[in-house]
Amino acid sequence: MKRSSETTAKATAAGSDKYQRILDAAIEVIAEKGFFHSRVSEIADRAGVADGTIYLYFKNKDELLMAAIDSAFHGFIGRARTELSKVADPREKLRKMAFLHLQALGSNRNMAIVFQTELRHSAKFLAQFSHSLLVEYFDLIKGVLREGQEAGVFRAELPVKIAVNCFFGAVDEMVTSWILSDRDRDYPLSNLADVIVDILLKGMETSAKHGS
Amino acid sequence: MKRSSETTAKATAAGSDKYQRILDAAIEVIAEKGFFHSRVSEIADRAGVADGTIYLYFKNKDELLMAAIDSAFHGFIGRARTELSKVADPREKLRKMAFLHLQALGSNRNMAIVFQTELRHSAKFLAQFSHSLLVEYFDLIKGVLREGQEAGVFRAELPVKIAVNCFFGAVDEMVTSWILSDRDRDYPLSNLADVIVDILLKGMETSAKHGS
Amino acid sequence: MKRSSETTAKATAAGSDKYQRILDAAIEVIAEKGFFHSRVSEIADRAGVADGTIYLYFKNKDELLMAAIDSAFHGFIGRARTELSKVADPREKLRKMAFLHLQALGSNRNMAIVFQTELRHSAKFLAQFSHSLLVEYFDLIKGVLREGQEAGVFRAELPVKIAVNCFFGAVDEMVTSWILSDRDRDYPLSNLADVIVDILLKGMETSAKHGS
Amino acid sequence: MKRSSETTAKATAAGSDKYQRILDAAIEVIAEKGFFHSRVSEIADRAGVADGTIYLYFKNKDELLMAAIDSAFHGFIGRARTELSKVADPREKLRKMAFLHLQALGSNRNMAIVFQTELRHSAKFLAQFSHSLLVEYFDLIKGVLREGQEAGVFRAELPVKIAVNCFFGAVDEMVTSWILSDRDRDYPLSNLADVIVDILLKGMETSAKHGS
DNA sequence: GATGAATGAGGCTTCATTCAT
DNA sequence: CATGAATGAAGCCTCATTCAT
Numbered sequence: 001m002k003r004s005s006e007t008t009a010k011a012t013a014a015g016s017d018k019y020q021r022i023l024d025a026a027i028e029v030i031a032e033k034g035f036f037h038s039r040v041s042e043i044a045d046r047a048g049v050a051d052g053t054i055y056l057y058f059k060n061k062d063e064l065l066m067a068a069i070d071s072a073f074h075g076f077i078g079r080a081r082t083e084l085s086k087v088a089d090p091r092e093k094l095r096k097m098a099f100l101h102l103q104a105l106g107s108n109r110n111m112a113i114v115f116q117t118e119l120r121h122s123a124k125f126l127a128q129f130s131h132s133l134l135v136e137y138f139d140l141i142k143g144v145l146r147e148g149q150e151a152g153v154f155r156a157e158l159p160v161k162i163a164v165n166c167f168f169g170a171v172d173e174m175v176t177s178w179i180l181s182d183r184d185r186d187y188p189l190s191n192l193a194d195v196i197v198d199i200l201l202k203g204m205e206t207s208a209k210h211g212s
Numbered sequence: 213m214k215r216s217s218e219t220t221a222k223a224t225a226a227g228s229d230k231y232q233r234i235l236d237a238a239i240e241v242i243a244e245k246g247f248f249h250s251r252v253s254e255i256a257d258r259a260g261v262a263d264g265t266i267y268l269y270f271k272n273k274d275e276l277l278m279a280a281i282d283s284a285f286h287g288f289i290g291r292a293r294t295e296l297s298k299v300a301d302p303r304e305k306l307r308k309m310a311f312l313h314l315q316a317l318g319s320n321r322n323m324a325i326v327f328q329t330e331l332r333h334s335a336k337f338l339a340q341f342s343h344s345l346l347v348e349y350f351d352l353i354k355g356v357l358r359e360g361q362e363a364g365v366f367r368a369e370l371p372v373k374i375a376v377n378c379f380f381g382a383v384d385e386m387v388t389s390w391i392l393s394d395r396d397r398d399y400p401l402s403n404l405a406d407v408i409v410d411i412l413l414k415g416m417e418t419s420a421k422h423g424s
Numbered sequence: 425m426k427r428s429s430e431t432t433a434k435a436t437a438a439g440s441d442k443y444q445r446i447l448d449a450a451i452e453v454i455a456e457k458g459f460f461h462s463r464v465s466e467i468a469d470r471a472g473v474a475d476g477t478i479y480l481y482f483k484n485k486d487e488l489l490m491a492a493i494d495s496a497f498h499g500f501i502g503r504a505r506t507e508l509s510k511v512a513d514p515r516e517k518l519r520k521m522a523f524l525h526l527q528a529l530g531s532n533r534n535m536a537i538v539f540q541t542e543l544r545h546s547a548k549f550l551a552q553f554s555h556s557l558l559v560e561y562f563d564l565i566k567g568v569l570r571e572g573q574e575a576g577v578f579r580a581e582l583p584v585k586i587a588v589n590c591f592f593g594a595v596d597e598m599v600t601s602w603i604l605s606d607r608d609r610d611y612p613l614s615n616l617a618d619v620i621v622d623i624l625l626k627g628m629e630t631s632a633k634h635g636s
Numbered sequence: 637m638k639r640s641s642e643t644t645a646k647a648t649a650a651g652s653d654k655y656q657r658i659l660d661a662a663i664e665v666i667a668e669k670g671f672f673h674s675r676v677s678e679i680a681d682r683a684g685v686a687d688g689t690i691y692l693y694f695k696n697k698d699e700l701l702m703a704a705i706d707s708a709f710h711g712f713i714g715r716a717r718t719e720l721s722k723v724a725d726p727r728e729k730l731r732k733m734a735f736l737h738l739q740a741l742g743s744n745r746n747m748a749i750v751f752q753t754e755l756r757h758s759a760k761f762l763a764q765f766s767h768s769l770l771v772e773y774f775d776l777i778k779g780v781l782r783e784g785q786e787a788g789v790f791r792a793e794l795p796v797k798i799a800v801n802c803f804f805g806a807v808d809e810m811v812t813s814w815i816l817s818d819r820d821r822d823y824p825l826s827n828l829a830d831v832i833v834d835i836l837l838k839g840m841e842t843s844a845k846h847g848s
Numbered sequence: 849g850a851t852g853a854a855t856g857a858g859g860c861t862t863c864a865t866t867c868a869t
Numbered sequence: 870c871a872t873g874a875a876t877g878a879a880g881c882c883t884c885a886t887t888c889a890t
Contacts, residue, residue, distance in 0.1 A: 018854090034334030036248040040881065050855045055882065091417070113335045120332045120388075122246035127392050145416070154416050162407050163416060165389055166382040173381025174374070176332075180339050195374050203415030204357070204366050204375060205303070230871095252864060253873095262872040264866075273864065442875090458758030460672040464860060474876045479861070515841070537759045544756045544812075545670065551816050569840070578840050586810070586831050587840060593809025594802040600756075601801055604763050619798050627839030628781070628790050628799060629727070652849090676885060677852095686851040688887075697885065 019057050021047040026068045031110035035065055035118040066129075069119060072111055073133050076104050080140065090148030091201060097141065098171050099193035105175050106189030116176045138164050170196050231269050233259040238280045243322035247277055247330045278340075281331060284323055285345050288316050292352065302360030303413060309353065310383050311405035317387050318401030328388045350376050382408050443481050446471040450492045455534035459489055459542040490553075493543060496535055497557050500528050504564065514572030515625060521565065522595050523617035529599050530613030540600045562588050594620050655693050657683040662704045667746030671701055671754040702765075705755060708747055709769050712740050716776065726784030727837060733777065734807050735829035741811050742825030752812045774800050806832050 025047035029038045040061055044051045058064040080100050087093050105112035120126045141164045148154035174196060178189050237259035241250045252273055256263045270276040292312050299305050317324035332338050353376045360366035386408060390401050449471035453462045464485055468475045482488040504524050511517050529536035544550045565588045572578035598620060602613050661683035665674045676697055680687045694700040716736050723729050741748035756762050777800045784790035810832060814825050 031335070034336070037334065039879095051881090052856060052883075053854060056853070061881070117332045117335050117338055120329050122249070122329055124246070126329060126388075148416075153418060155414075155418050158411070158416055159407055162386070162404065163411055165385045166378075166408060166411050169381035169383070169385025169388075170378040171381070173377045173384065176338075176381075177377055179335060180342050192374065195371055196378060199370070199375055199378050199415075200411075201415050201417045202367075203411075203413050204360075204370055205413045206365060206367050251862095256873095263864090263874095264872055265870085267865070268870070455759075458760070461758070463858095475860090476862075476877060477875060480874070485860070541756045541759050541762055544753050545672070548670070550753060550812075572840075577842060579838075579842050582835070582840055583831055586828065587835055589809045589813055590802075590806040590832060590835050593805035593807070593812075595805070597801045597805025597808065598798070600762070600805075603759060604766050616798065619795055620802060623794070623799055623802050623836075623839070625839050625841045626791075627835075627837050628784075628794055629837045629839075630789060630791050654850095675883090680852095687853095687885090688851055689849085691886070692849070 018047070018049055018053065022049065022054060022057055022064070023068050023071055026064050027072070027110050027114055030065060030068070030118055031113040035121055040064075065118065069114065069129065070133065072115075076100070077133075077136050077140070079104075080137075084140070084144070090144050090151060090153055091197075093144045093147075094141075094167065094200070095193060095197045097144070098167075098197050099190050101171050102174065102193050103188075103190040106178065109179065112175055112179050116172075116179055138168065141167055167200060170200060230259065230261055230265065234261065234266060234269055234276070235280050235283055238276050239284070239322055239326055242277060242280070242330055243325040247333060252276075277330065281326065281341065282345065284327075288312070289345075289348050289352070291316075292349075296352070296356070302356050302363060302365055303409075305356045305359075306353075306379065306412070307405060307409045309356070310379075310409050311402050313383050314386065314405050315400075315402040318390065321391065324387055324391050328384075328391055350380065353379055379412060382412060442471070442473055442477065446473065446478060446481055446488070447492050447495055450488050451496070451534050451538055454489060454492070454542055455537040459545055464488075489542065493538065493553065494557065496539075500524070501557075501560050501564070503528075504561075508564070508568070514568050514575060514577055515621075517568045517571075518565075518591065518624070519617060519621045521568070522591075522621050523614050525595050526598065526617050527612075527614040530602065533603065536599055536603050540596075540603055562592065565591055591624060594624060654683070654685055654689065658685065658690055658693055658700070659704045659707055662700050663708070663746055663750055666701060666704070666754055667749040671757060676700075701754065705750065705765065706769065708751075712736070713769075713772050713776070715740075716773075720776070720780070726780050726787060726789055727833075729780045729783075730777075730803065730836070731829060731833045733780070734803075734833050735826050737807050738810065738829050739824075739826040742814065745815065748811055748815050752808075752815055774804065777803055803836060806836060 022043065025043045025045075026038075028046060029043050033039075033042075038061075040054055041051050043064070044054050047054075054064065058067060080097060083096055083100060084093050087096050105115060119129055142160055145154055145158065145160045145163055149156050149158065149160075174192055175189070234255065237255045237257075238250075240258060241255050244250075245254075250273075252266055253263050255276070256266055259266075266276065270279060292309060295308055295312060296305050299308050317327060331341055354372055357366055357370065357372045357375055361368050361370065361372075383405075386404055387401070446467065449467045449469075450462075452470060453467050457463075457466075462485075464478055465475050467488070468478050471478075478488065482491060504521060507520055507524055508517050511520050529539060543553055566584055569578055569582065569584045569587055573580050573582065573584075595617075598616055599613065658679065661679045661681075662674075664682060665679050668674075669678075674697075676690055677687050679700070680690055683690075690700065694703060716733060719732055719736060720729050723732050741751060755765055778796055781790055781794065781796045781799055785792050785794065785796075807829075810828050811825065
């Protein structure tokens with residue numbers, strides 16, 4: 001692994017959990033200080049390794065952040081896919097997805113902070129992430145919406161691409177609101193899933209207005 | 213905000229629009245490079261002033277960013293309030309707000325980049341902004357929703373706070389998507405206002421499902 | 425000069441001799457420690473400026489060394505040209521050149537060390553210097569030799585290019601020997617000029633051997 | 637020279653020519669990158685051993701360079717002594733020595749680069765080498781010159797020490813010129829031996845000038 | 849002997865900020 | 870008010886060396 005440029009280092013190698021420890025420490029420090037104010041030396045400290053060791057596993061500070069996010073995100077997408085496949089009704093799938101999203105970040109405040117802030121710290125960075133990972137999320141939802149349209153439970157004229165943005169934006173914004181509230185919320189973030197999905201499914205208008 | 217006797221008579225005075233020039237230059241550079249990669253010297257260059265001059269108007273780099281965002285945001289909120297007051301129907305107000313939001317950022321890509329990325333730099337920064345400015349936006353929308361509920365056009369059981377987040381999140385996400393698309397979109401971002409608001413008002417489900 | 429990449433900074437600018445002070449300090453430190461063991465911070469210390477100031481005048485450590493050598497060498501070549509033009513006899517010109525070369529370095533041990541060691545510290549570096557500066561030296565001598573051949577005082581069949589190398593190599597080696605002798609030589613290095621030139625002019629063989 | 641088992645009985649022992657392999661790799665890498673830019677890990681790579689193994693054979697990086705140069709130089713001096721003893725005429729001995737010198741380095745560009753550049757890294761390093769090894773070379777030539785004076789073929793008044801420097805300097809400079817020429821010379825470097833020695837023996841002046 | 853993952857000291861360089869002019 | 874040369878703290882990263890296996 002030495003001098004190798006891969007970031008994909010096998011964490012399972014020779015009794016070493018350093019890779020994962022560094023990743024965790026990175027998330028922790030970045031959540032606390034923000035990426036640019038995070039010091040490599042502090043991440044190393046918390047991971048219990050020497051500064052230089054970081055560079056045996058990651059090319060540089062930037063790649064370390066990317067790796068931390070990638071790792072967390074892939075785990076989430078994988079779990080999401082599995083869970084969604086267990087549900088039949090497209091509406092329930094949306095509900096499930098919102099729940100998983102809120103639960104994933106709601107149960108790990110540090111990770112949530114990183115996702116809601118550092119991930120967007122520069123247009124270039126955001127674009128990079130967006131292209132490589134977020135599309136997976138969006139495609140997943142797009143699939144659900146199309147499925148729902150075919151099943152006749154979602155309006156046929158719904159512009160799928162934009163609807164996906166609404167869904168993601170709404171859920172995402174809840175997370176942002178949540179991390180900004182200093183007091184520990186007394187209710188789990190994931191409880192909001194139903195509320196949000198209800199709004200998105202039924203709309204804000206009174207039913208009376210429909211069919212007009 | 214310092215020295216802002218804006219609307220000031222002395223704006224015409226002996227060549228001193230430096231404050232605004234610095235603000236504009238800051239937005240420009242920050243949009244291009246990201247806040248942390250922006251150099252005070254470059255902002256000074258583009259504003260056509262000396263490095264040191266910046267510090268006559270702003271306490272430090274951080275406050276410069278804050279001021280730039282504040283200035284732009286206040287302008288927006290002011291215009292929004294005025295425009296909304298001209299509309300009676302709460303639904304039309306939402307439509308208008310979405311339009312103004314999308315138009316404001318859609319017509320100034322640099323500003324959009326700063327809002328979608330730099331604003332969310334770090335949890336601390338975001339919180340600071342959120343408390344001081346974003347609440348004005350949220351309160352505005354909250355007012356519209358309550359008004360709509362009273363008028364009977366919005367569902368009475370709608371949880372206003374969460375609905376506001378959905379609205380903001382959806383619109384916000386459209387802007388993010390837009391700045392991430394490299395190709396210059398051939399349609400104005402603001403055109404999407406109607407589509408988004410329709411989704412939020414009527415929901416994604418087929419009308420048939422309502423009334424159950 | 426700020427942020428400019430020129431290394432040719434005008435030393436005479438606004439009451440500042442910093443450029444020259446840095447150059448001198450660089451030669452001093454490099455002579456003592458060798459280029460790679462020289463620390464920018466120590467050069468700054470001795471020049472009486474802040475570390476960062478070095479970078480207002482030089483792009484980086486490498487360019488600082490280059491500039492120091494360039495500066496010293498150009499001074500030498502200029503003086504050499506002037507002096508040589510005052511002498512008519514090509515043989516005396518060679519003698520003069522050897523004298524100037526030995527005197528220049530013999531009177532500045534630090535500079536001598538830099539020229540004999542650091543200048544050659546990597547093939548790439550040496551090549552760079554060789555192409556841009558040493559050719560001036562070589563061309564000067566070549567001119568003298570050709571002049572001497574035309575005047576009939578140097579052998580016509582003498583391969584000029586190689587002879588120039590012999591001349592330079594011989595003088596150069598004397599300097600190297602000199603800096604390697606720890607004890608301060610009790611005679612000036614420049615005294616050797618005559619001896620070296622005599623050997624090169626008359627050869628090592630006994631005269632009797634000539635004409636064979 | 638690689639894998640030369642000469643004089644070592646234990647070279648045949650269980651696959652352990654590592655010492656020489658490391659030495660060869662060191663010369664190779666140092667010639668390419670220069671000593672300070674050479675990485676111990678790269679030398680280990682090319683030698684096909686682990687980084688740590690280097691330290692079983694050499695105390696540190698510096699000693700590795702020293703050993704590499706020593707090894708090569710001793711081989712050269714040994715061969716030179718043998719060859720010179722086969723020649724009777726002191727003039728022919730000089731010619732032979734120049735030839736051997738030029739041939740040794742001319743046939744191994746990497747070695748030449750190391751000798752012409754890295755050897756002169758720092759005054760301290762050069763002095764160290766000079767004292768321990770170069771004196772052997774110089775003494776060899778000194779012997780030849782004295783022999784020639786006794787035989788009456790070299791001028792009796794020739795200052796031997798300085799003449800030796802001229803000889804070495806001239807030959808040495810030819811090598812330097814050669815490694816700096818990027819184009820592969822179309823003639824062997826060793827061909828120049830005669831030319832150089834002719835200049836040193838007969839001098840640059842026209843014969844007519846002698847005997848005056 | 850051999851390995852190579854881990855170490856951690858320390859250098860070069862950047863750049864926000866100051867202050868004498 | 871304005872300047873911009875100078876400052877100097879501080880971080881990322883490299884890489885020679887060690888040592889447990």
